[in-house]
Structures are given as C-alpha cells and as structure tokens.
Amino acid sequence: MNVLEKVKVQVPDEHAIPSLEGKVSAEEWKLRVDLAATYRLVALHGWDDMIFTHISARVPGPDHHFLINPYGMLFEEITASSLVKIDVDGNKVGESTYFVNPAGFTIHSALHMNRDDAHCIIHVHTTDGVAVSAQADGLLPLDQHAMLLCGDTAYHDYEGVALDLDERDRLVHDIGDKHVMILRNHGTLTLGKSCADAFLRMYYLERACSMQVAALGGGAKPNWPNQGVPEKTAQQGSMAFEGMMSALAWPALLRKLDRVDPSYKH
Numbered sequence: 001m002n003v004l005e006k007v008k009v010q011v012p013d014e015h016a017i018p019s020l021e022g023k024v025s026a027e028e029w030k031l032r033v034d035l036a037a038t039y040r041l042v043a044l045h046g047w048d049d050m051i052f053t054h055i056s057a058r059v060p061g062p063d064h065h066f067l068i069n070p071y072g073m074l075f076e077e078i079t080a081s082s083l084v085k086i087d088v089d090g091n092k093v094g095e096s097t098y099f100v101n102p103a104g105f106t107i108h109s110a111l112h113m114n115r116d117d118a119h120c121i122i123h124v125h126t127t128d129g130v131a132v133s134a135q136a137d138g139l140l141p142l143d144q145h146a147m148l149l150c151g152d153t154a155y156h157d158y159e160g161v162a163l164d165l166d167e168r169d170r171l172v173h174d175i176g177d178k179h180v181m182i183l184r185n186h187g188t189l190t191l192g193k194s195c196a197d198a199f200l201r202m203y204y205l206e207r208a209c210s211m212q213v214a215a216l217g218g219g220a221k222p223n224w225p226n227q228g229v230p231e232k233t234a235q236q237g238s239m240a241f242e243g244m245m246s247a248l249a250w251p252a253l254l255r256k257l258d259r260v261d262p263s264y265k266h
Helices: 003-009 026-044 102-114 127-133 144-150 167-175 195-217 229-237 244-260
Strands: 054-058 066-068 084-086 120-124 153-156 180-183 187-192
Touching: 026 054, 026 066, 026 120, 026 195, 026 244, 054 102, 054 195, 066 102, 102 120, 102 167, 120 195, 127 180, 127 187, 127 195, 144 195, 144 229, 153 167, 187 195, 195 244
Parallel strands: 153 180
Antiparallel strands: 054 066, 054 120, 066 084, 120 187, 180 187
16 A cells, blocks of 8 residues: 555544543653644644644653654644654554654654653744745844744754654754754754743744744844844743743643634543
8 A cells, every 4th residue: 555545544533533541641641632732733823734744742751752743634633642652763652543754753753862851842844934944044133032042043954855864863963952943944843841842932933933034024124133132132031931931821822722622632
C-alpha cells in the first residue's frame, strides 16, 4: 500500500478513535490533552499549513518516547487519543493506524534527544514567519514582541526537506541553549518545558514576524529603539516565558478552546 492509499483509508473521526483515557498513565493523558489543545490553538490562530508542520511533546518517564501528530490529519481534527507515540528512532510505540511525517521526526527528535528542557517543540510555516526567515537580517528589534525574543533566537540554514538524519547534529549545534529558532527560508520553531511555554513563545514570535513584515512593508523609515533598549528588553524576556505568563495565559486559552470545540479532549 502506498502513501496515498494509506491516507485515503484513514478517515479522521474523533468518535471512531478509541479513547486512551485510563489506558495510559495520568501524566501521559494530561500531556496528550495539552498537546492536542496546542494543535487546535495553532489552527485557531491560522498558523497551520494544512497537514504539514509538527508539534511534539516528550512523554514523562525514562523511555524517551514522544507524541507527534498523525500524518494526514488537519490540526483542527487532532485529539488526545489520535496522537502517535514514537521512540527516538521513529518507531511507533503502541497501536496506531496512523503514521508520522519523516521530516517531522528528523527535526523534533534532534531536539528532544539533546535538550532536557525540550518537553514541547512547535514548528510552523506561516506566511510572515517564512517571510522573516527569508530576510537576510532575520528578526529585527523593531517592536517589543521581537525585542523580548531577540536574545533567545537562533538560526539554522536551509538544507532541503529535513529527511537527512545527519542534519540533526547541525540543528542541535545551531540552537545551542536558546528556545527560539528561525529556520532559514523555511519557518519558525520554539521549544519549552511545557506546551504552554512553547506556545507562548510561538505566539510572541509570530506576532513579531507579522509586525516586522507590516513595518517594513509600509515604506516609511523604521524607528530604531534607543541604544541599550533591545538588550534590556531581551533580558526582561528571558524571565517572561516560563512561570507566571504561561500560568495565566494557558488556562485562558484552554477556556477559549473549550468554548470553540472541546473535542480535542477525546
């Protein structure tokens, strides 16, 4: 059976997928719900790219397993029970009729395997994010959102579709100890100790990219902040994305998602 046939026979229906609640640990189930919510929120904000791009989360425990999207499902369809659990070699753990995108495995496994704090990784291809990734100077400190992130942003040069496992070493080297990465001519990536942390960083990054595209596209000369201000703001940002901000923003986002469509919890 080829890939197209596999996708054809897989009809995403949350009611047809058996619930895993009570069949996995309480810690894994909570993570599944949070990760499914992250997929839905990315779709709600318009950052998804049909069935492409990926969000992954490391499963608690010593086995180095992580959850990723079932390839062929839209982000707005993903549920806690439909997420696929795989090991660091890309092999499925447990039963699932779905398979995963090899490029998603390459990028995400590299960081999960080498960063203890990479519990959740978000990678998207938005119009404004890709536009900034294609600009020679990358993310510019033109607004507060960007300045909060600039000191924590790394860059990785484009090497083609991420199917080559050798690229993992270069991804790890390029991101270093930072939590935000602009994949040149490709897209954006954030990581965090939780889905909430990674999502909040991506929210600020995508907003910063949109503001940069709008500011540069307006035709007027940009107003650069005073010397020392970007550095001060970056230092403030280093303390902003884990803790209080996530603790306040994430429950509010989940309340909004519950009002829109609570089926992600299935």
